[in-house]
Amino acid sequence: xxxxxxxxxxxxxxxxxxxxxxxxxxxxxxxxxxxxxxxxxxxxxxxxxxxxxxxxxxxxxxxxxxxxxxxxxxxxxxxxxxxxxxxxxxxxxxxxxxxxxxxxxxxxxxxxxxxxxxxxxxxxxxxxxxxxxxxxxxxxxxxxxxxxxxxxxxxxxxxxxxxxxxxxxxxxxxxxxxxxxxxxxxxxxxxxxxxxxxxxxxxxxxxxxxxxxxxxxxxxxxxxxxxxxxxx
Amino acid sequence: xxxxxxxxxxxxxxxxxxxxxxxxxxxxxxxxxxxxxxxxxxxxxxxxxxxxxxxxxxxxxxxxxxxxxxxxxxxxxxxxxxxxxxxxxxxxxxxxxxxxxxxxxxxxxxxxxxxxxxxxxxxxxxxxxxxxxxxxxxxxxxxxxxxxxxxxxxxxxxxxxxxxxxxxxxxxxxxxxxxxxxxxxxxxxxxxxxxxxxxxxxxxxxxxxxxxxxxxxxxxxxxxxxxxxxxxxxxxxxxxxxxxxxxxxxxxxxxxxxxxxxxxxxxxxxxxxxxxxxxxxxxxxxxxxxxxxxxxxxxxxxxxxxxxxxxxxxxxxxxxxxxxxxxxxxxxxxxxxxxxxxxxxxxxxxxxxxxxxxxxxxxxxxxxxxxxxx
Numbered sequence: 094x095x096x097x098x099x100x101x102x103x104x105x106x107x108x109x110x111x112x113x114x115x116x117x118x119x120x121x122x123x124x125x126x127x128x129x130x131x132x133x134x135x136x137x138x139x140x141x142x143x144x145x146x147x148x149x150x151x152x153x154x155x156x157x158x159x160x161x162x163x164x165x166x167x168x169x170x171x172x173x174x175x176x177x178x179x180x181x182x183x184x185x186x187x188x189x190x191x192x193x194x195x196x197x198x199x200x201x202x203x204x205x206x207x208x209x210x211x212x213x214x215x216x217x218x219x220x221x222x223x224x225x226x227x228x229x230x231x232x233x234x235x236x237x238x239x240x241x242x243x244x245x246x247x248x249x250x251x252x253x254x255x256x257x258x259x260x261x262x263x264x265x266x267x268x269x270x271x272x273x274x275x276x277x278x279x280x281x282x283x284x285x286x287x288x289x290x291x292x293x294x295x296x297x298x299x300x301x302x303x304x305x306x307x308x309x310x311x312x313x314x315x316x317x318x319x320x321x322x323x324x325x
Numbered sequence: 326x327x328x329x330x331x332x333x334x335x336x337x338x339x340x341x342x343x344x345x346x347x348x349x350x351x352x353x354x355x356x357x358x359x360x361x362x363x364x365x366x367x368x369x370x371x372x373x374x375x376x377x378x379x380x381x382x383x384x385x386x387x388x389x390x391x392x393x394x395x396x397x398x399x400x401x402x403x404x405x406x407x408x409x410x411x412x413x414x415x416x417x418x419x420x421x422x423x424x425x426x427x428x429x430x431x432x433x434x435x436x437x438x439x440x441x442x443x444x445x446x447x448x449x450x451x452x453x454x455x456x457x458x459x460x461x462x463x464x465x466x467x468x469x470x471x472x473x474x475x476x477x478x479x480x481x482x483x484x485x486x487x488x489x490x491x492x493x494x495x496x497x498x499x500x501x502x503x504x505x506x507x508x509x510x511x512x513x514x515x516x517x518x519x520x521x522x523x524x525x526x527x528x529x530x531x532x533x534x535x536x537x538x539x540x541x542x543x544x545x546x547x548x549x550x551x552x553x554x555x556x557x558x559x560x561x562x563x564x565x566x567x568x569x570x571x572x573x574x575x576x577x578x579x580x581x582x583x584x585x586x587x588x589x590x591x592x593x594x595x596x597x598x599x600x601x602x603x604x605x606x607x608x609x610x611x612x613x614x615x616x617x618x619x620x621x622x623x624x625x626x627x628x629x630x631x632x633x634x635x636x637x638x639x640x641x642x643x644x645x646x647x648x649x650x651x652x653x654x655x656x657x658x659x660x661x662x663x664x665x666x667x668x669x670x671x672x673x674x675x676x677x678x679x680x681x682x683x684x685x686x687x688x689x690x691x692x693x694x695x696x697x698x699x
Contacts, residue, residue, distance in 0.1 A: 135617060135692050156621055163619020174614040178332040190326075191619040235618070 102128050102298040105141075111242070114269040114276045116289035124298040125279045126247055132277060133166050133245045134158040146242070163192045167236030171248035173228040175220040181231045182207065182216040188238040206234040210264070226257030233264060237274075244268060246278045250285055262288045326624070330632045333604070340600060341636065347596040348672065349640030349647075354589025356648040356668040358582045360660050364652075365579070369571050371507040375452060376564040378542040380549045383534040385560045388574065389567060390510050391533040392424045392435065396559070398530050404537070404552065411548050416538035418446035421522045421531065422510075425492060437478060438514040439492060441522025441532075447473070449536060451503070454511060458486040459501030463518055470521060472497040475512040476505045490515065495525045590675055597633050597679030605629065605687045609694075616692040626684040633680025637672040644668065 102124040109115050109132075119125045130136040131143050134150050135158075143150045145165070150158060162168070167188075175184045185206055189199045207213045210230040220228055229249060236244055246265060250258030266288045269276045278289060286292045287306065294302040334341045373389075382404070387394035401419035405412060421441035428436035442450045447462040455461055461473060472492075474484055479502045484490050488499050492515060506512050523529045539548045545563055553561040562570070605612070612625060645665055652659050 130693055133617075159616065159619055159621050161619075162617060168617055170614075174610065174617075176329075176611055176614065178336045179329065183328075187329075187615075188618050191615070191624070 102131075102138075102295075104299055107293070107300070109243075109275060109277060111275055112269065112273040113291065114266065114278070114289045116278045116280060116286035116292045117295055118280055118283060118286045118292055119295035120281060123295040125295045127298075128295065129245050129247050129277065129279045132243070133168060134161050163188075164239055165242050167239070167241035167244045169229070169232050169236050169244065169246040169249045171251040173220070173225075173232045173252070175228055175231055175235075177220055180217050180219050181212055181223065181227075184220070184231050185234045185238055188235045192239045194239070202238060203234075206237060210234050224257070225253045226260060229253060229257070229261050230264070233261070233268075237268065237272075240272075240274075242275060244274050244276045246276065248280055249278070250280070250282070258285070326628050326631065330628055330635060333608070333632060334635055337604070340603070341639075344596050344600040344636050345640040348593045348637050348675070349644045351589035351591075351593030351596075351675065352637070352641060352644035352668055352672045353647045355586045355671050356644060356660065356664065357651050358586030358589075359667060360648060360652060360664055361582055361655070362579055363664070365575055368509045369568075369575065372509050373564055373567050373571060375508050376536075376567060378538070378545055379564065380537040380539065380545060380552065381534055381560075381562045381567060382537065382552060382556070383560050383562075385558060387533075387560070389571060390422045390435070390438070392422050392438075394422070394533040395528075396532050396534070398532050400556070400559075401532060401535050404535060410551060411540050411544055413538040413540045416449055418443055418449040418536055419519065419532040420450060420534050420536055421519055421528060422533040423522060423526050423528070428513075435510075436513060437481065438510060439522050439525070440510070440514045440516050441519040442516060443519045447516065449538070450516065451506070451511060454503050454506040454508075456501040457504045459499070461501050461503060463500070469518060470495070470497050471500045472515040472517050473501040473503060474499055475503050475514045475516070477512040478515060479503075481513075492517075493525045497521075590671060593637070593672075593675045594679040597636055597676055598682055600636065601629060601633055601680050601683035602686065604632070605683045605690075609690055612687050612690045613692045613694065616690060622688040625690070626688045629684035629687045630677060630680040633676040633683075634673055637676035641669055641672050644672070 105128060107128075117125045117128060127136065131138055131150075134143075134145070134153070137143075137151055145161065150161075153161065176187065179187065182203055185203045186199050189202060194202075204213070207216050210233065212227060212230055212234065215223060215227055220231070223231065229252075233249075236246075244265070249261050249265070253261065262285055265276055265278060268274050269290075276289075278285065280286055283292075289306060291303065291305045293300055382396075382400075383391040384394035384396055398419060404410065405414050405417060419442075421439075423439040423441070424435040424437075425439060426435065426437040440450065444463045451461055456473070457476075459473070463469065463471060463473075472490060474482070474490075478484075479499075482490055484499050484502070486499055486502060489496050490499060491497075497515065497517060503511065503516075517525075519532070523531065537548070537552075539545050549561050549563050549566075553559070615625065616622075645660070645668065648660050648664075648668070
């Protein structure tokens with residue numbers, strides 16, 4: 094930045110298993126979004142490598158990384174990032190259009206997702222006519238449209254009220270549990286992180302702590318210990 | 326992605342509308358320039374094509390048609406009576422050109438004309454132009470108040486066979502209406518007996534020009550040179566000379582019109598580029614989102630260029646309509662299919678050129694930077 098090198102993340106050694114729900118927690122500037130962007134083939138590490146299904150992202154061309162994002166990775170953003178000129182139906186469909194899916198399959202899949210997320214009645218509405226929760230559900234539906242192996246969610250509840258945020262987290266949990274999709278959630282909220290199987294604490298670009306919540310006897314205690322790590 | 330591009334244009338209606346208007350004006354200027362240039366060139370070559378193998382004698386510097394030329398009729402008598410000049414007297418005639426109403430075009434300079442031709446010499450002027458109604462020649466009555474109308478003049482005056490028209494407060498009976506001639510001057514003229522024309526316009530004993538046919542067409546240039554030598558104060562021209570002179574006359578207006586057309590294209594390109602640059606800047610986050618979702622750079626370029634082409638094409642039908650309207654007003658030929666295709670091509674090329682730089686900027690949008698964009 095401004096000619097000064099800033100290390101967003103360093104010394105990260107992370108493995109995410111298939112069908113795992115991992116939450117990355119940390120304060121602002123801890124490097125969690127930078128890490129997410131590297132996982133999502135939108136950024137490249139200065140050193141080291143990122144492997145997706147055993148393939149190094151660094152060896153891929155820009156076109157190959159773009160295709161990877163189209164077909165195998167889904168993104169959910171804090172600010173929803175829906176296209177304002179398209180309605181809810183078209184926003185979900187666009188992901189499949191970019192992946193080259195045929196029209197009949199697009200229609201069937203879009204209808205299915207809108208139905209699943211309770212958005213069928215809102216399909217013809219543009220984002221400006223949807224509530225925050227509805228917009229984020231459209232964004233999640235869009236992210237799932239191509240049945241990605243990996244779903245990356247960057248502060249998906251950041252702009253939502255607590256009830257809507259909770260609904261979204263439940264959705265993400267169910268996506269992982271029912272569909273077997275791998276979910277990586279970035280959040281600053283430990284309550285959100287409690288929906289995950291495993292929680293990583295990031296601070297100053299490094300992993301400060303890690304704990305598996307799934308199967309933990311005392312989830313609350315585990316999270317409290319991680320919170321202390323974050324605050325240190 | 327046609328629907329997405331279309332929606333993007335509709336999202337900024339005022340800006341889109343203003344851009345379309347500018348493109349419309351630019352395309353219209355190109356269309357009208359090409360149409361008028363082509364029309365003037367066609368009129369010129371058709372008109373002067375009539376004079377292949379002929380020699381034209383008129384007052385120096387009087388242009389074509391020689392409305393401002395004034396020669397004594399005795400020049401015609403003198404020239405036509407000389408046996409050694411190789412003139413085919415039967416196929417040669419004096420002519421009197423008179424302007425009744427001014428025209429807009431630099432080449433013709435008249436909208437309504439009268440051409441005075443001696444009785445019996447009508448075919449020398451009219452060549453093989455037949456009458457669609459009535460006759461294309463006068464009978465042997467000299468000085469008669471009769472007129473043979475060119476097609477365009479008959480329509481302008483709503484004249485019919487047997488009717489009477491008024492020229493310079495003088496009544497003339499219509500004895501024939503001609504078919505469309507290759508000569509524009511004939512189409513806009515009332516052909517009357519020479520002495521009648523001289524009387525109506527108080528030009529007794531005067532003519533505008535002499536149209537001479539050589540006995541041997543291969544001797545045209547030589548005949549012209551000899552006559553020029555005999556009458557150094559007059560302008561003696563072959564078809565080649567007349568074509569050269571006409572091109573000189575038309576050079577300046579053609580250049581002005583071409584400049585107008587080029588300016589129109591440049592303005593259209595700049596307007597499209599400006600509009601699309603604004604659109605790309607405003608939609609940086611959207612472009613970043615599309616890239617994050619898996620849109621390749623080529624697709625982004627295609628969307629921006631397509632949006633530019635839409636801007637050009639939306640204005641195209643109206644531009645073509647205005648070109649048609651202009652052709653009616655100027656009485657030029659209607660735009661041909663080739664012209665319509667040419668100005669459509671201009672519009673598309675202008676759109677592509679105008680859209681290329683914004684498309685390049687859009688393709689360079691980094692998804693990460695775009696997603697951080699506020």
